[in-house]
Each structure stands twice: as C-alpha cells, then as structure tokens.
Amino acid sequence: MKIKTYLLTGAVFCAMNLRAQTDTLQLDLPATIMMAQRQSPSVQSARNTFLSAHWAYRYHRANYLPSLSLTSSPYLNKTVNKITLSDGTANFIKQDQLGADLAMKISQNIALTGGSLFVKSSLNRLDELRNKTTAYGSAPFVVGYEQRLLGYNSLKWDKRIEPVRYQESKKRYAETMEMVSAKACEHFFILASAQAELEMARQNFASADTLYQMAKGRYENGTISENEMLQLEINRLNEETNVMDAQVALREKMQSMRSFLGLEQTQDVRLRIPEEVPAFEVPLQQAMNLALENSPDPDYYRRVLKESESRLSQVRANAGLKVDLYAQFGLSQTGPDIGAVYRNPMNQQSVSITIALPILDWGRGKGRVREAKSQLALTRTQVEQGMRDFCQNVEKLVLQFNMQARKVRVASLTDQRAEKRHLVARRLYIMGRNSILDLNAAISEKDAARRNHIATMQTYWSLYYMLRSMIGYDFEHHKELKEDLPVDD
DSSP, X not given: OHHHHHHHHHHHHHHHHHHHHHSSEEEEHHHHHHHHHHHOHHHHXXXXXXXXXXXXXXXXXXXXXXXXXXXXXXXXXXXXXXXXOTTSOEEEEEEEEEEEEEEEEEEEEOTTTSXXXXXXXXXXXXXXXXXXXXXXXXXXXXEEEEEEETSOOHHHHXXXXXXXXXXHHHHHHHHHHHHHHHHHHHHHHHHHHHHHHHXXXXXXXXXXXXXXXXXXXXXXXXXXXHHHHHHHHHHHHHHHHHHHHHHHHHHHHHHHHHHHHTOOTTOOXXXXXXXXXXXXOOOHHHHHHHHHHHOHHHHHHHHHHHHHHHHHHHHHHHHSOEEEEEEEEEEEEEESSTTGGGSSOEEEEEEEEEEEOOSOOTTHHHHHHXXXXXXHHHHHHHHHHHHHHHHHHHHHXXXXXXXXXXXXXXXXXXXXXXXXXXXXXXXXXXXXXXXXXXXXXXXXXXXXXXXXXXXXXXXXXXXXXXXXXHHOEETTTTEEOOOOOSSOO
C-alpha cells in the first residue's frame, strides 16, 4: 500500500509541476491509470463492496468464538390476578412485586454438530411490597447444551461457504482494480485519438494551404490547369472544415476524460501516446493455471454450487423428522438474603426432547425436496458450462493478446512508411512529377495508417489489462498482482 502511495504521490507531483509550467496536465498511460485507480467512482464502489464482504466475513468468524453476555431485566408488577384455589373455586388476589435479576452467560457454538454449549450464573431478587418481604434465588453454576438433531446445520454449511465467498470478494476487488485500468486505457486512447485527429487535420490544412498558395502563381503562369487549381482550393476548404470538426470532437472527448478522472472541467489535458509495447508473450497453459487460481470466477462457481447443496440439505431437514435436545445441569438455591442462596446449593437437572414428524402435508415436503434437487442439478450444469466458457475466454484472450503485439509492430511500420510516402508524393507534386490524385491518395493512406496504429495500440493495452484482471499475474515483470486491500485482513 505504501509503495503504491509513494508512486502515486510522485506521479501527481510531477503532473502538478508540468501543469505549473505549461498550464496543461501532461499524462502518459501509467499516470492516467494510477490517477483512475485513486479517484475513479468504480474504485470507490469496489472498495465499499469489498468492505461489506469483509465485515460479513468477520461476523461469520465471530459465530465460532465464545461469547460473553450480561443481562438484567428489573420489573415492577402491580396487578390483580385470577387464581384457582385447591377446592376448585376462583379468587382474585392483588400482586405488588418488585423484581430484579442479573445473569452472566458464556456460550460456544459447535460447528460440527450445529449445537450450542453454554455456562451461566444468575441471581434473582423478589420484593413483595404489600408484605414487605424479600426473597432471593440463585443459580451459581449451570452448564447446558442445546442441539437440533436430524436438522439443518447452518454452522457447518456457513463454514464451507463463507470462506469461499470471502476469497471471491478479495479476488473480485483485485479484478475490479485491473478493469478500472482497462477502462482508463480506453478513455486514454479515445482522447489520444481525438488529439491525433486534430493534429493530422492541422497538418493537412497547413500542407493544403501551402500547396494552394503555390498553385496560385502556377495557375497565373499557366503551369497548371483551372481544374487542378479548383481541386487544390477544395482540398484546402475540406481540411479547414476537418480542423473545426476535430476541435469539437476533442472538446467532447476531453470532457469525458475529465469526468472519468475527477478533474476540473477547465483543466486541459495533453496525452503522450506510448511509443512501443512490451515484447513478451503469454504462455497459454501457465495463464490457464493462474486464471483458475487467481480469478474470482472459479470461486464464484464453487460458492453457488455449495449454496445449492446447502438449500437441498435444509429442505430435506425441514421435510423430515425433527428432534430438538435441551439439557442443563447445575446448582441452585433460595433464601431470605444473598448469603443464604450461596450456601448448600442444591443440584438441578433439566433435560427435554422435542420431536416433530410431519404426518400429512399433501406432498409439500417431498415437492420442495424434488424442487431443490432439480435446482441443484441445474446449478451443476450451469457451473460446468460456466467453467468451460471461462477457460475458453482465457484461451481466446491469450491468443488475441499474443497476436496483437505483432499487429502493433506492423501498424507502427505501416504508419512510418505511409508518412514517408506522403512526404515523397508531396515533394513530387511540388516538382510537377505527380498528380493531385496521387497526393490525395497518399494523404488518405497516411491518415488511415495513423488511425490504425492508435487503434491497434488501444486494443493491445485493453487486452493487456483485461488479461491481468483475469489471471491475476503480470507476465511483463513476472510477478503476481497483489492488490492492497482497503482494510487489514
């Protein structure tokens, strides 16, 4: 976390220095990505989502730890109650009581059985206000156990599901951070493309204007025809229009970039397009193994399968025989004062078993079980298909990425050659050894090659960060991607 903070601070500091010098924020692709990872709304959403999962997991783990509680419920009772006497007659009596109790309890859930073991101690006081008498009752030590037999064990299933869910959330957070990088890459190249379009439009307009001014003298001397002169004028006007269109498009893309990075709407941004791409290839089998280990998708499929199995277990338990066991053993005593209730305590035992068996439910229980079985079978099918699709997507992405690096090199070479051809065609036209049609074709090829070069660069870096998000590994630097979680684990 500290290293990332230092790097981010350094990048921002450099950006601020450049801004102070030129009043324009100069950004390259790494600086754009770091800025997006710090202040993008998607990042804030991912952090809050992970924190929610983190505290849910903390709550889950706390269920398997001992708990200590202290309870008290004082009361005042002034009522008239109807009672039945020993001879069968009824009578009304007045009750004027003040009571108070204090109990301390230690409990421990047992995941293996789903039961709960507890130890408690309690003290009670009862004051009869009409008779002005006081009585005490205590249970100095009581140990007990409660358990649902033949029932659904939620503790056991939660222990199987919740750790998988938490691992999934951590991997999902890391994946989201890399997807933010991919989104930042998309915004970067969209704006870079708009800037390149404006630059090309200005260059083409300057060239068309120069040729037009030169052609005026040639036309007056009769060196070129009127048709060629008009074509040059049309070219100049078209390029002037292209400049204005490119300026409007650039402002739109600039606003989108500012919004994504959380910048001021008046802040001007200038991007530096990467000159080259890293020269490495991703081994398919290694990428597949890393994806199965680091991607949240396999954890997601494991979780949904376990949840479906848990639902089936719960439905089966609810549809069959239910047996609840409650047992407690301890000491108790009563007396007129506190000291008396702790002398010579008496043994107390309490054991109860509750049995419930559905006799006639018109097939509701069996229907729910069959429904849960069908849902589990469907989930298994979906999980198998999902994992196949996941592996296919990894393979497809790796092949596309490895091929895209070569496409970038070809596009870069094409861009250089097209620029050189344009210069040659322009020079030959000025020398009168080339036609205006050949020059226009060279200009179109130059612009198309430049656009294609930027587009292939955008595709490469988008695939680069998508691949990182899926496999959780940086093949360029040969290290695993370990995102700093927003909370200590």
